[in-house]
Amino acid sequence: MEPNTEPETAAVEEVLVEEELLVEEISIDGMCGVY
Amino acid sequence: MPSGTVDPGIETQSKAGSPTMFDSSTKWERSAKIGLRPEPFGALAYHFDTRRLVFLKSPTLVDLVDGLVDHESADAAIEAIVEPSDDRSRQAHVKALASLAEAGVIEPVTPAISFVG
Amino acid sequence: MTAIHTSLTLTPKPVRVPPLVEQLKGGLDAPICLTWELTYACNLACVHCLSSSGRRDPKELTTTEALAVVDELADLQVFYVNLGGGEPMIRKDFLDIVDHAVGRKVGVKFSTNGYYIDQQAAERFAATDLLDIQISLDGFDAATNDAVRGPGSWEAARRAMDNLAAANFGEFKISIVATRHNVAQLDDYKKMADDYGAQLRVTRLRPSGRGVDSYQDLRLTHPQQQDIFRWIMDHPDVLTGDSFFHLNALGTDTGETLPGLSMCGAGRIVCLIDPIGDVYACPFVIHDEFMAGNVRDTGGFATVWRESDLFRELRQPGAAGACASCNAYDACGGGCMAAKFFTGIPLDGPDPDCALGHADEAVAAANAAGIVPQPSQDHSRPVRLGAKPS
Numbered sequence: 001m002e003p004n005t006e007p008e009t010a011a012v013e014e015v016l017v018e019e020e021l022l023v024e025e026i027s028i029d030g031m032c033g034v035y
Numbered sequence: 036m037p038s039g040t041v042d043p044g045i046e047t048q049s050k051a052g053s054p055t056m057f058d059s060s061t062k063w064e065r066s067a068k069i070g071l072r073p074e075p076f077g078a079l080a081y082h083f084d085t086r087r088l089v090f091l092k093s094p095t096l097v098d099l100v101d102g103l104v105d106h107e108s109a110d111a112a113i114e115a116i117v118e119p120s121d122d123r124s125r126q127a128h129v130k131a132l133a134s135l136a137e138a139g140v141i142e143p144v145t146p147a148i149s150f151v152g
Numbered sequence: 153m154t155a156i157h158t159s160l161t162l163t164p165k166p167v168r169v170p171p172l173v174e175q176l177k178g179g180l181d182a183p184i185c186l187t188w189e190l191t192y193a194c195n196l197a198c199v200h201c202l203s204s205s206g207r208r209d210p211k212e213l214t215t216t217e218a219l220a221v222v223d224e225l226a227d228l229q230v231f232y233v234n235l236g237g238g239e240p241m242i243r244k245d246f247l248d249i250v251d252h253a254v255g256r257k258v259g260v261k262f263s264t265n266g267y268y269i270d271q272q273a274a275e276r277f278a279a280t281d282l283l284d285i286q287i288s289l290d291g292f293d294a295a296t297n298d299a300v301r302g303p304g305s306w307e308a309a310r311r312a313m314d315n316l317a318a319a320n321f322g323e324f325k326i327s328i329v330a331t332r333h334n335v336a337q338l339d340d341y342k343k344m345a346d347d348y349g350a351q352l353r354v355t356r357l358r359p360s361g362r363g364v365d366s367y368q369d370l371r372l373t374h375p376q377q378q379d380i381f382r383w384i385m386d387h388p389d390v391l392t393g394d395s396f397f398h399l400n401a402l403g404t405d406t407g408e409t410l411p412g413l414s415m416c417g418a419g420r421i422v423c424l425i426d427p428i429g430d431v432y433a434c435p436f437v438i439h440d441e442f443m444a445g446n447v448r449d450t451g452g453f454a455t456v457w458r459e460s461d462l463f464r465e466l467r468q469p470g471a472a473g474a475c476a477s478c479n480a481y482d483a484c485g486g487g488c489m490a491a492k493f494f495t496g497i498p499l500d501g502p503d504p505d506c507a508l509g510h511a512d513e514a515v516a517a518a519n520a521a522g523i524v525p526q527p528s529q530d531h532s533r534p535v536r537l538g539a540k541p542s
Contacts, residue, residue, distance in 0.1 A: 022131035024090040024172055025138060028081070028232055028259075029353070030412035032394040032488070033422040033434035034187045035234040035263045035286065035327075070257065072182070072229045076175050079184065081231040083259060083282055088184070088231070090172055 057133035059113075062144040064104035069140050073097065080140045089138050096131055100141060103132075173413055179420045179467035183457065185232035185259075186225075187435045188425040190218070190249065192531035194238040196265050198290075198301045200329065200370060202361040202436055203426075205238035206533035211428040215245040217448070219252050221425065224453045226256035234286075235262035236435070238427070238531075242268070247276070254282040261286055263327065265305060266312025274312075274319035286325040286353065287312055292337040292344065300331065300370075317348055325391070327353040330380060331370040338383050342390065354384070356395035359494040359504070360436040361527050367495070368519070377507055378402060384410055398487035398503040401480035409483055416489060419444065419466035423457065426529070431456045433466060436490035439528045473500025480508060496524040 065071065072079045077091040078100075091097050099116045106112035109132055119125040135141045193208035194201075213221070225233060233253060240246055240262050253260050261284035269277070269285075277283060287309050291297030294306035316324050326345050328334065338354065345352035359367035372380065381402045384392060394412030403409050418434035425431055429447040432438055444463050445456035457463065475481045487503020495504040495511075496518030502510040518524060 021134075022077075022092050022096050022127060023134040023138075024092060025134075026088050026090065026413060027391065027411070028086050028088045028185060029391040030088075030394050031184060031417045031422050032397065032413070032415065033417040033424075033436070034185055034393060035236045035261075035435060070229060070231055072231075074180060076172065079231070081259075083257065086232075086259070086284070092172060 057129070057136050058143075059109040059129050059132065061109070062104075062107055063109050063112075063132070063136070063141045064144050065100050066139055066142045071097075071100070071140075080135075080138075082139050085139055087138050089135065089140055091131075091135075096128065099128065099132070100135065103141060104144065173415050176413065176417075176421050177415060177467070177469070179463065181458065182228035182454075183230050183423055184417075184421045185234060186230060186423050186425065187234045187236060188221070189237050189427050189435065190235055190240040190246070191238040191243050191427045192529070193242045194265075195242065195267055196239065196302050196305055197533055198305075198362070199366045200300060200331075200357060200361070200363040201532075202358065202363055203236075203238065203438060204361040204527055204530040204532050207531045208238075208242075209428050209529075209531060213427065213429050213447070215248060217429065218245065218249050221429075221447055221453060222249065222253045222256060222258065224447075226253075226258050228454060228457075230258060232259040232261065235260060236264075239265055239267065241273075250280065250283065254280060257282070260284065261325075263288060264312070265301070266309040267305075269312035269315055271315050271319070274315035274321060277316070278319040278321040284325065285316065285321065286327045287316075288327050288329075289341075290329055290331065291334050292340040296334050296337065299333070313348055313350065323349060323351055325351045325353050327355065329357045330354055330372060331357055332372055332376065333370070335372060335376050335380055338380070342387065351389075351391060352387075353391040353393065354380075355393045356398075356488070358436045358488065358490050360490055361438065362532060364494050364524060364526060371505065374507070374509065377505065381410070381507075395488075398484050398491070398505060399507050400483035401478075401507040404480045404483055414483070415485060418442075418489065419463040423463075425453065431460070433462065434490065436488070437493060439493065439525060441493065441525075443528070471500060474498070475500075475502055475510075478502075478508070478510065494525060494527075495519075496521075 068082055068084050070081045077093045078097040080089040080091060095117055099112060102116045103109060103112045106115060113119060113125060113128050117128050119128065132141060189203055191208055191212060192205045194205040197206055241264055250260050259282045263286045266287045277285060289297055289309045290300045291306065297306040328341055342352055357363060357370055377399055381399045384390060384396060385408055388411060392412065396410055397412060397414035400409045400414060423431055423433055424435045425447060431444045431447060431453065433442040442462065444460035447453045449456065472481055475486045487506065489499050491504050492499050495515050497504060497511060497514045501514065504511045504515045
């Protein structure tokens with residue numbers, strides 16, 4: 001395990017917030033394998 | 036809308052293309068017209084009228100959607116439920132709620148009219 | 153199933169959550185939506201029918217069994233069920249099944265040739281909530297369409313559309329399977345749909361069902377693939393059922409991908425329930441190789457979905473195989489397993505319609521060697537159409 005000199009108190013989920021949008025929309029028709 | 040509001044709200048594009056403002060200082064709630072299904076990544080929300088399918092990509096966001104109705108404003112709900120450690124997180128959740136409002140997953144709560152007899 | 157990782161160390165490090173698509177590939181606890189073929193009976197005999205329909209199967213689910221399936225889907229919170237067949241309206245309990253589903257807040261779309269949508273039916277449907285209708289058509293004009301779907305089928309479909317419009321049903325869907333002979337008519341279809349206030353849907357022809365036999369005649373040429381890729385990109389309001397993601401290789405230079413998840417949903421987020429209760433990975437692989445179980449088994453549909461060997465296998469990460477060295481693989485994912493299976497080529501290889509031509513030799517070889525599999529269920533009526541368009 002790499003040493004981390006900076007005490008990171010941010011929860012993992014808040015890192016997610018920075019890296020991608022929390023909401024994604026897809027058409028109900030946008031899935032392959034249905035009529 | 037209270038005067039001196041710092042956050043002007045989030046502008047989103049409605050389906051018609053004209054921008055509508057998401058007002059996070061008012062009370063919101065989960066729409067009754069949606070099915071909300073918890074998933075490991077967060078939840079799936081399906082709007083039965085518009086047939087739009089939305090992925091909520093964090094369990095905290097799902098808790099927020101569920102808990103909106105218990106707070107006087109979306110902002111208050113974010114503080115209480117998300118406990119954002121910085122403004123980026125706060126804004127990301129406001130932005131997420133704006134998207135959900137545009138998709139009809141959440142709706143403004145219209146105040147009940149009380150009749151004084 | 154992927155969970156969001158939480159670090160247990162004293163100094164947590166940022167963990168990248170896999171993209172949504174990667175999580176979906178691992179499968180969900182319940183389908184998002186699914187296809188349910190209600191009957192193998194059909195009044196038509198389309199040359200490319202993916203379910204080889206025609207004659208009713210005597211082992212068809214009873215009304216009681218069908219309603220129990222609806223209850224299961226509702227309990228699983230499947231959002232939407234796509235009813236088809238054969239011709240689903242042939243079932244005498246069709247309305248009972250539809251009403252029960254929408255009553256339990258399971259959205260319904262049904263796919264039909266329109267033959268039975270008279271004025272009265274159209275009005276009944278217009279008054280039904282949570283209901284979507286998809287009319288099948290495979291040619292802008294009667295000659296093109298009827299060559300594939302049979303004499304009178306174009307007229308019946310148009311009549312159904314007229315009846316739905318007159319009943320103010322609202323936005324129904326017109327669904328075309330793109331073939332070599334109709335792909336030049338896409339603009340005409342779009343105008344037809346616009347004139348009806350309907351939504352156009354264009355989907356990929358797979359070599360499934362009776363399509364196994366007609367595939368070589370009906371499949372798109374390479375130039376036509378390029379045309380349709382461009383056309384779909386230029387018409388984002390046209391639905392595709394995410395069936396063209398095998399063509400995403402055509403967008404690698406420009407960084408374009410077709411709208412949709414661009415992944416195979418079979419056994420992961422969608423599946424098929426057939427008229428006798430068999431559960432398949434998707435409607436395009438009605439073959440023992442892709443059969444997961446039966447809703448009549450102990451534990452019903454939910455157990456098949458969650459615990460079948462086949463679906464567990466499909467939810468494992470797949471190897472790129474022969475496609476590993478191709479720089480388009482990230483975009484196309486190797487294409488469609490149904491298309492590969494029913495053209496007799498390996499599942500870890502390129503799609504038979506690989507836009508870069510990587511499968512052309514293998515397809516020719518499989519044809520020459522006569523090793524193309526046949527579907528496991530064939531309910532075709534003895535007389536079959538084989539007419540080519542004039």
